[in-house]
Amino acid sequence: MTATIIDGKAFAAKVRSEVAAHVARLKEEQGLQPGLAVVLVGEDPASQVYVGAKGKQTVEVGMKSVEHKLPADTSEADLLALIAGLNTDPSIHGILVQLPLPGHLNSELVINSIDPAKDVDGFHISNVGLLGTGQKSMVPCTPLGCLMMLRDHHGSLSGLNAVVVGRSNIVGKPMAQLLLGDSCTVTIAHSRTRDLAAVCRGADILVAAVGRPEMITGDFVKPGATVIDVGINRIERDGKTKLVGDVEFASASTVAGAITPVPGGVGPMTIACLLANTLTACCRSHGLPEPKGLTA
Numbered sequence: 001m002t003a004t005i006i007d008g009k010a011f012a013a014k015v016r017s018e019v020a021a022h023v024a025r026l027k028e029e030q031g032l033q034p035g036l037a038v039v040l041v042g043e044d045p046a047s048q049v050y051v052g053a054k055g056k057q058t059v060e061v062g063m064k065s066v067e068h069k070l071p072a073d074t075s076e077a078d079l080l081a082l083i084a085g086l087n088t089d090p091s092i093h094g095i096l097v098q099l100p101l102p103g104h105l106n107s108e109l110v111i112n113s114i115d116p117a118k119d120v121d122g123f124h125i126s127n128v129g130l131l132g133t134g135q136k137s138m139v140p141c142t143p144l145g146c147l148m149m150l151r152d153h154h155g156s157l158s159g160l161n162a163v164v165v166g167r168s169n170i171v172g173k174p175m176a177q178l179l180l181g182d183s184c185t186v187t188i189a190h191s192r193t194r195d196l197a198a199v200c201r202g203a204d205i206l207v208a209a210v211g212r213p214e215m216i217t218g219d220f221v222k223p224g225a226t227v228i229d230v231g232i233n234r235i236e237r238d239g240k241t242k243l244v245g246d247v248e249f250a251s252a253s254t255v256a257g258a259i260t261p262v263p264g265g266v267g268p269m270t271i272a273c274l275l276a277n278t279l280t281a282c283c284r285s286h287g288l289p290e291p292k293g294l295t296a
Contacts, residue, residue, distance in 0.1 A: 001223070001224075001254065001255070001257075002253060002254065003227070003252075003253040003254070003255075003256040003257060003258055003259040004153075004257065004258040004259075005253075005258075005259065005260075005261055006149055006153060006226075006228075006258055006259065006260045006261075006265060007261075007264065007265075008145075008149065008260055008261075008264055008265040008266055008267060008268045008269050009264045009268045011148070011149055011152065011268075011269065011272075012145075012268035012269050012271070012272040013268075013272075015148065015269070015272040015273070015275075015276060015294065016057065016060070016061055016272050016275060018291070018293070018294060019061045019272070019275045019276055019279050019291070019294065020060070020061040020062055022279055022291045022294075023061055023062040023063055023279060024062060026279075026282070026283075026288075027062065030286065030288065032282065032286060033062070033063065033064050033091075034063045034064070034093050034094070034278050034279050034281075034282035035063060035064035035065075035066065035089075035091045035092045035093050035094070035278075035282075036054075036058050036063055036064070036065055036066070036092070036093070036094040036095075036096065036120065036274070036275075036278045037066040037067075037068065037086050037089075037092045037094070037095050037096070038051050038054055038055065038065075038066070038067050038068070038096045038098060039068045039070065039079070039082065039083070039086075039095070039096070039097045039098065040067065040068070040069050040070065040098045041070045041071075041072065041074050041079065041097075041098070041101055041102055041105065042070075042071070042072035042101075042102050043072060044098075044100070047098045047099075047100075050098065051067065051069075051098055053271060054096070054271055054274065055067055057271050057272075057275060058275060058278075061275055063275065063278060063279075064091060064092075066092065068082060070082075072102050073102075073104075074102075074105075076104070076105055076106065076109070076110070079097075079105060079110060080109075080110065080113050083095065083097070083110070083113050083114055084113070086114075086118070087114065087115040087118065092118065093118060093278055093281040093282040093285055094118055094120035094274075094277060094278035094281050094282075095114050095115070095118045095119065095120065096120055096121050096274065097110055097111060097114065097121075111123045111124060112124055112125055116138065117138075117281060117284065117285060118281055119138050120138060120141075120274055120277040120278050120281060121138075121140060121141065121274075122137065122138040122139045122140035122141070122144075122174065122277070123140065123169070123170070124138070127139075128169070128174075131174060131177050131178075131296075132177055134181060138277055138280075138281065139174065139178065139277070139295070139296045140170060140171070140174045141269075141270045141271075141273040141274045141277060142170065142171050142230060142266060142269070142270045142273070143171055143174045143175040143178050144178070144269075144273040144276070144277070144295075144296055145266055145269025145270055145272065145273045146175060146178075146207060146228050146230065146266060146269070147175075147178045147179070147182070147296060148269065148273070148293075148294075149228065149260065149266075149269065150182075150205060150226065150228065151182070153226060153258055154205075154226065156182075157179065157182040157183065157184050157205070158182065158183040158184075159183060159184070159185070160184050160185070160204040160205055161184070161185050161187075161202055161203050161204045161205070162176075162179045162184040162185065162186050162187070162203060162204065162205040162206075162207065163186075163187045163188075163189055163199060163200050163202065163203035163205070163206050163207070164176045164179070164186065164187070164188050164189070164207045164209065165189045165190065165196070165200065165206070165207065165208050165209065165210050165216065165246070166188075166189075166190060166207075166208070166209035166210040166211070166230070166246075167188055167190045168209065171209040171230050172188060172190075172209050173188070175207055175209065175230075176188050178296055179205070179207075181296065184205065187199060187202075187203075190210075191210070196220070197219060197220045200216065200220040200221065200222075201219075201220060201221070201222050202222065203222055203225055204222070204225055204226065205225065205226050205228070206220070206221060206222075206225050206226070206227045206228070206256075207228045207230065208227070208228070208229050208230060208231055208245065208246035208247050209230035209231065209246065210231065210246050211231060211233065211246065212231070212233070212246055213231070213233035213235050213244050213245075213246070214233075214244055214245070214246070214247065214248040214249075215246055215247075215248075216229075216246055216247040216248065216252065217247075217248045217251050217252065218248065218250075218251030218252045218253075218254060218255045219251070219255075220252075221252050221255040221256050222255075223255055223257075224256070224257035225255075225256050225257060226256065226257055226258045226259070227247055227252055227256045227258070227259040227260070228260050228265075228266065229245035229246055229247040229249075229259070229260050229261075229262050229265055229266065230245075230246065230266050231244075231245040231246030231247070231262065232245065232262060232263070232267060233245070233246070243262060243263050244262055245260075245261075245262030245265070247259070247262075249261060249262070276291065276294040276295070279291055279294065280294065280295050
């Protein structure tokens, strides 16, 4: 048996085209253009590449893209003042502060200074609380992307056993909340879980988000299960640098019913969902119907 490959690249392209169509309608019917502001502090090379990709894709779907690139020694007061300005700017509907921030800046304080309605990363404590209590919120982009792919593959997720390996605030916890919202029976497993392989083997849906290269092997996977691999790890193999997930693809793909590859699985969905969240934030702020199929 060979697993169906869930093509995140193709699915993300579909999401972006849906966003672009909705943006075009907003402009035509309402005279509105959703705006996304990205704030980058310092010279982290990975963050710079990521911010560049975000800016490019924002413009491609017809949105306004604003980038604020600040030096690494920017003071907390200056950063908070910039965010306060963006909070009150009516042309900006989404604000994203690229993490990680330089060590002298308090990430929690900075994230929680963003207007929750414009917090398109879904990291503000208000959005975390709203998601946890099943209310309308801004949902973190990576788990939202995973949920969209799962819904697309399965239709209804109701009653399925889901195991999320990893308990981070960015992926693990919100992923579990979203699956619970779609009526899955949810287990959160982690590094202290006793007999992790046995817990994983009970899963109809297995989401790996631990940040450890190829930790989940084929013998962790229930035959026919859907495996969502959130990990992106750079490793050295045969003298070359290679990107691998948290799942050992070769062995898992012979057991699973469906699996996301790395690269080309969950990764492309993250920016697509950021654009979807910006669109949703724009619609909400103007009391307009939210885009169907692009929210949790």
